[in-house]
Amino acid sequence: xxxxxxxxxxxxxxxxxxxxxxxxxxxxxxxxxxxxxxxxxxxxxxxxxxxxxxxxxxxxxxxxxxxxxxxxxxxxxxxxxxxxxxxxxxxxxxxxxxxxxxxxxxxxxxxxxxxx
Amino acid sequence: xxxxxxxxxxxxxxxxxxxxxxxxxxxxxxxxxxxxxxxxxxxxxxxxxxxxxxxxxxxxxxxxxxxxxxxxxxxxxxxxxxxxxxxxxxxxxxxxxxxxxxxxxxxxxxxxxx
Numbered sequence: 001x002x003x004x005x006x007x008x009x010x011x012x013x014x015x016x017x018x019x020x021x022x023x024x025x026x027x028x029x030x031x032x033x034x035x036x037x038x039x040x041x042x043x044x045x046x047x048x049x050x051x052x053x054x055x056x057x058x059x060x061x062x063x064x065x066x067x068x069x070x071x072x073x074x075x076x077x078x079x080x081x082x083x084x085x086x087x088x089x090x091x092x093x094x095x096x097x098x099x100x101x102x103x104x105x106x107x108x109x110x111x112x113x114x115x116x
Numbered sequence: 117x118x119x120x121x122x123x124x125x126x127x128x129x130x131x132x133x134x135x136x137x138x139x140x141x142x143x144x145x146x147x148x149x150x151x152x153x154x155x156x157x158x159x160x161x162x163x164x165x166x167x168x169x170x171x172x173x174x175x176x177x178x179x180x181x182x183x184x185x186x187x188x189x190x191x192x193x194x195x196x197x198x199x200x201x202x203x204x205x206x207x208x209x210x211x212x213x214x215x216x217x218x219x220x221x222x223x224x225x226x227x228x229x230x
Contacts, residue, residue, distance in 0.1 A: 042222065
């Protein structure tokens with residue numbers, strides 16, 4: 001299957017700093033990637049759809065200025081958590097689509113963010 | 117609107133016994149249904165999907181799922197559980213005309229005891 005890589009796997013930062021998480025499709029091109037957020041023992045909540053070469057589409061309730069998404073190439077999407085606060089601590093997972101709409105999404109290994 | 121429900125927070129089963137993880141869906145059209153598995157602090161791994169065709173879908177690691185349109189269900193099954201199957205299982209749905217993102221259920225924790 002297709003491989004999606006996320007980096008970093010773990011990150012700890014101080015409150016008020018910004019953190020960037022990278023999502024790469026290693027063996028395929030992804031015009032669309034998705035960013036999910038997962039709280040402990042809860043489901044995945046779609047944050048935004050990242051579109052190569054255009055602005056991301058954010059889900060209702062997700063702050064665009066807080067969670068900056070850039071999809072500069074067909075293999076890379078980045079999520080930047082700006083001015084992070086402890087409530088931003090979470091598990092962030094990216095995914096990418098390969099093939100038609102009937103195809104499954106391939107997920108990265110996730111990035112655990114802890115804001116002190 | 118599309119949604120998927122997993123009524124059980126946890127399922128316990130003894131190794132060697134059959135297992136079932138339940139999922140029901142609510143969509144306005146014909147759904148695309150998926151099952152994923154997640155191990156601790158890891159991303160999601162694809163198990164199987166139903167798009168069209170046979171109602172019984174076979175997937176990875178011996179798992180299968182049965183699409184039941186009348187009951188709007190897509191339960192995940194395995195004839196003989198392994199301890200290594202212990203993980204968090206997510207059912208997901210996508211409506212054909214809703215874009216490519218998946219809408220996930222809350223997840224069911226499966227515990228297989230020796």
